[in-house]
Amino acid sequence: MTKKNSQDVIEIFTNLRKALGSKPPIEEMYEEIRMMRFKIKPISGDVSLLQLKNQGLIEALWSLGKLDEVFQKEYKKLSGDQKEVFFRLFDNLYQQFQDQLNKINVNPEVKSNLPQILEMEIFKDISTRKKLN
Numbered sequence: 001m002t003k004k005n006s007q008d009v010i011e012i013f014t015n016l017r018k019a020l021g022s023k024p025p026i027e028e029m030y031e032e033i034r035m036m037r038f039k040i041k042p043i044s045g046d047v048s049l050l051q052l053k054n055q056g057l058i059e060a061l062w063s064l065g066k067l068d069e070v071f072q073k074e075y076k077k078l079s080g081d082q083k084e085v086f087f088r089l090f091d092n093l094y095q096q097f098q099d100q101l102n103k104i105n106v107n108p109e110v111k112s113n114l115p116q117i118l119e120m121e122i123f124k125d126i127s128t129r130k131k132l133n
Contacts, residue, residue, distance in 0.1 A: 067125075
C-alpha cells in the first residue's frame with residue numbers, strides 16, 4: 001500500500017471525526033435523522049414507552065447515520081488494500097456507536113417494580129423505487 005493510499009483512508013476518518021465532533025443542535029440532528037429514513041421495528045416490549053426525543057438516542061442515531069453516509073460515499077472509491085483498512089476502522093467506530101446506542105435508557109419515566117424490557121431493530125429504509133422517465 002502506498003503512502004498516498006493510506007493517506008486517503010486517514011484523511012477520510014480525520015474528516016469524519018471532525019464532523020462527528022462538531023454536532024449541530026439537537027433539533028437539527030433530529031431533523032437530519034428524519035431525512036436519513038431510520039425506521040424502528042419493535043421486537044419485544046412496549047414501544048409506546050420509547051422517548052424518541054431522548055438526546056442520547058438522537059446523538060447515537062445521528063452519528064450512525066453520518067457514519068453510514070461516509071461509508072456509502074467513500075468505500076466504492078477505494079482500492080482493495082484501502083477497503084480492508086477502511087472497513088476495519090469503520091467497523092470499530094460503528095461498534096462504538098452501537099454500544100452507545102445499546103446503553104441508552106429510552107424509557108426512564110416508567111414507574112414500576114417490574115423490569116421493562118424493550119427490544120427493537122433500528123434500520124434505514126432504502127427504497128427501491130424506480131425512477132420515472
